[in-house]
Amino acid sequence: MLGRYHFPSQRRGALRLLPTPEQASALEATLRACNRAAAYASQVAFAQELKDRNGWQEEVYADLKAMFGLSAQPAVRAVKKVVDAYATLRASLRAGNLGPPTSKRYRKAVGTPIGFRPEAAQPFDDRCLSWQYDARTVSIWTVTGRMRGIRFACSPDQLKTLVAHRKGESDLVCRDGKWFLIATCYLPDPDVYEPVDWIGIDRGIVNLATTSDGTNYQGRRLSRYRRWQARKRAELQARRTRSATRRLARRVRKEHRHATGVNHRISKEIVSVAQRTGRGIAVEALGGIRERVRPRCDQRGALSSWPFHQLGQHLAYKARKAGGPFLEVDAAYTSQRCPRCGHTERANRSDRDHFRCRRCGLAGPADVVAGVNVRNRARSAWVFVTAPAPSL
Numbered sequence: 001m002l003g004r005y006h007f008p009s010q011r012r013g014a015l016r017l018l019p020t021p022e023q024a025s026a027l028e029a030t031l032r033a034c035n036r037a038a039a040y041a042s043q044v045a046f047a048q049e050l051k052d053r054n055g056w057q058e059e060v061y062a063d064l065k066a067m068f069g070l071s072a073q074p075a076v077r078a079v080k081k082v083v084d085a086y087a088t089l090r091a092s093l094r095a096g097n098l099g100p101p102t103s104k105r106y107r108k109a110v111g112t113p114i115g116f117r118p119e120a121a122q123p124f125d126d127r128c129l130s131w132q133y134d135a136r137t138v139s140i141w142t143v144t145g146r147m148r149g150i151r152f153a154c155s156p157d158q159l160k161t162l163v164a165h166r167k168g169e170s171d172l173v174c175r176d177g178k179w180f181l182i183a184t185c186y187l188p189d190p191d192v193y194e195p196v197d198w199i200g201i202d203r204g205i206v207n208l209a210t211t212s213d214g215t216n217y218q219g220r221r222l223s224r225y226r227r228w229q230a231r232k233r234a235e236l237q238a239r240r241t242r243s244a245t246r247r248l249a250r251r252v253r254k255e256h257r258h259a260t261g262v263n264h265r266i267s268k269e270i271v272s273v274a275q276r277t278g279r280g281i282a283v284e285a286l287g288g289i290r291e292r293v294r295p296r297c298d299q300r301g302a303l304s305s306w307p308f309h310q311l312g313q314h315l316a317y318k319a320r321k322a323g324g325p326f327l328e329v330d331a332a333y334t335s336q337r338c339p340r341c342g343h344t345e346r347a348n349r350s351d352r353d354h355f356r357c358r359r360c361g362l363a364g365p366a367d368v369v370a371g372v373n374v375r376n377r378a379r380s381a382w383v384f385v386t387a388p389a390p391s392l
Contacts, residue, residue, distance in 0.1 A: 013158060017138070017179035018151040026142040027179060028119070031172065033143045035116040037068040037078045038085075045082065046113035053083045069143045073127045077169075081123060085114045121182070123169040129181075133163050138181065140172070152181060161185055176250065190323035195280035195382070198327075199270065200375030201315070202334065202367045203283065203308045206352065209266050210367035212375040213273075217266045222259060229255045259307050267314035275322045282378030283312055284331035284370075329377040335370040338362055 019027060041060045050056045057079045064075040089109060092098055098105045128141040136159070139148040154162065165185040173180045200212035208219040233251060236244040274281050286308055312328075319326040337344040338357035349355050355366040362369075 013161070013185065014173070014180045014182050015158070015162075016153045017181055018153060019179055023147055023150050024179065026144045026147050027140075027172065028174065029144065030142040031120070031122055031174060032118045033068050033070065034074060034078055034081075034122045035118055035120050037064045037070055037075070038082050038116045038120075039113075040064070040067070041079055041082045042085070042113045042115065045086070051086075053079070056083065071141065073125065074141060077123050077125065077128070081116075082114070085116075089114065119174045121171040121173045123171050125169050129170055131162070131166070133159065161187070176253075187321075189320050192325050193278065193323055195325050196278045198280045198282045198375045198378040198382070199274050200371040200373065200378060201270065201281065201283045202370035202374060203286065203311060204367060207367050208262070208307075209270070209311065210365070210371050211270065211273075212368065212371035214365075214368050215270075215273075216365075216367065217269075222262055225258060226255065260310065263307055263311045263314050267311060267318050270315060271318040271322055271324065274319065274324050280325035280327065280378065280382070281315055281319050282327045282329055282374050282381075283315060284334060284374055285328040286312070286331055325382070327378045327381055329374055329381055334373040334377075335366055337373050339369060339372045339376055 017027075041056070041064065044050070044060050044063075045056055048059070050059060057076065060079065061075055064070050064078060065072070070078065093106065093109065098109050100106060124140060130139045132138065135149075136153070137149050137151050139146060140150060141147075162183060162185065165187050166183050167186050168184040170184065171182040173182055198212075202210045204210070204219070205223075206219055207216050208222065209217040229251060233248055236248045236251070270281065273279075316326050333344050335355070336346055336348050338348060338360060340362045341357060341360040343357055343359040345358055348357055349366050351366075353366055354363070355369040356363040
């Protein structure tokens with residue numbers, strides 16, 4: 001992220017498929033067959049404690065072809081899908097994402113084989129999927145044979161990126177009855193320019209982002225929207241019907257899309273300002289903050305739905321795409337430290353909104369002061385990062 005060289009950046013984009021009813025039926029049957037095969041491979045691996053991919057594939061390859069109607073390459077992809085799922089599970093266990101070994105989530109994860117939903121995404125490589133860019137169609141393997149001429153829709157810019165940079169697997173996804181292909185593209189990142197200064201960003205719940213320039217992106221509208229959605233979800237949960245369950249799932253996805261759109265807008269504006277002024281972007285390193293703090297009962301919902309991590313991800317990849325430097329700095333005491341005299345004391349921040357230094361008297365909005373401290377730490381960190389290595 002801080003280098004001065006071209007590195008390919010993997011980006012995934014969803015393209016809408018427009019299948020006919022016959023084609024959609026074949027795609028649905030294919031997804032279900034592949035996921036049944038993956039679930040079977042998972043059960044065999046769990047029962048026999050298989051970990052080596054080659055041994056795993058040798059054990060179930062013939063069964064996947066005979067029992068589920070998969071051809072050679074889709075069977076290999078199904079095994080690879082299961083291998084990746086177990087690798088992800090082991091990584092989550094090591095990172096502590098499922099709690100300690102004594103927790104219920106941890107014991108359930110290691111005590112049962114990984115399952116796959118009937119319509120879970122399925123990866124296809126270039127042996128199973130081919131693209132006809134001029135006609136805007138794809139040809140894809142299905143359990144009923146090769147299905148040709150499935151149309152897809154995308155913008156001219158997406159098509160240009162797809163033709164020039166698509167590489168590797170593409171995932172077939174069915175979401176709310178709509179079909180998508182999620183294609184993987186490797187785009188070279190531009191050189192990172194030398195920043196003339198930095199924009200420090202303080203992330204919060206009431207104010208989603210506050211920059212060292214004093215720009216404030218409030219989160220009140222998003223908070224009101226989340227509370228309204230929570231009330232509607234409670235009403236649907238109380239009904240306990242299959243229709244209510246389906247509507248509940250749609251509401252959850254709609255709320256997630258809304259929050260993602262807000263983060264996209266905020267990050268786009270910040271990166272645009274940074275690029276126009278030749279500055280870099282710096283944020284606080286907030287990893288693990290949910291485990292470090294102990295909120296009150298009435299604050300737990302707001303903290304658990306706080307989209308700070310996604311906002312940081314959007315800022316990072318948009319800055320990288322624009323060639324701008326991006327840094328994460330230590331978050332300790334950024335809201336309690338005076339940026340002028342350096343005095344750090346909890347009493348400097350009398351309440352959530354106001355900061356007043358007890359030593360020199362500097363006063364201002366607390367979030368802006370925190371953003372200034374983030375900016376100052378980025379200045380020091382960048383000097384250290386870009387300093388030449390000592391000669392031996």
